[in-house]
Amino acid sequence: MTHAQDNAAVEQAAGSRAEEEGDIAADYLEELLDIADIDGDIDIEVRGGRTHLSIVQEEGDESALRELIGRDGAGLEALQELTRLAVLTQTGNRSRLMLDILGYRQGRTAELERMAEQAIAKVKDSGDSVALQPMSAYERKQVHDVVADRGLHSESEGEGAKRHVVVMPAE
Structure with a gap:
């Protein structure tokens, strides 16, 4: 295998691992939102080998999601860590996924x-x-x-x- 082929194989593996993390994290978050009876859609994107998840709301009252963000983003940070733990539990790999709610991070x-x-x-x-x-x-x-x-x-x-x-x- 050439160096370029080797790099391509590593990038492909990282991409599929990030996609798997995204799917696991989205399932976890959807279940959590259902339990809390909070409306929200989850968008998954892989950028630079890192999984980015966003909880968004197309229409309606965003107050429950804003409460989930918490003061100074503390709830968002905690939820991100819980989501990373859910991914770790299922894959055995530590995740660097990023979670955002209603564009708070931007x-x-x-x-x-x-x-x-x-x-x-x-x-x-x-x-x-x-x-x-x-x-x-x-x-x-x-x-x-x-x-x-x-x-x-x-x-x-x-x-x-x-x-x-x-x-x-x-x-």
Whole structure:
């Protein structure tokens, strides 16, 4: 097998594994929504070898899904972890699937970029480090990426639910 064929085989295996994860996760989420008597449709997409699931609602009252997101996305994060555990239980493989509800993550990404830009401006003006609010590992990664793109330095500090990003002047 050539190197290109080898890479193609690995990508195909990752793609089919991501599709399998998506199917298992969607079944789990559908059952959970049924038990909770919450209306929602589940969209599955594989991007870059990672499974992305979205719970959406075409029409009607979105309040139950908004409650599922929870304060600062805490419910969404918990549901994502439970879904990953359901996939692990059935496949024996850890999943990096991403779950979104009503486009929350997309809106949150824009909010995180604004927060990072504001922190960068403060650091450039004052020369002092700026600590941001606690956030999930995924959100911290997004902030670190924005900070690095602007030529500054950032680190995560704190433990558990208090873990946050500190933006620092370029070294």
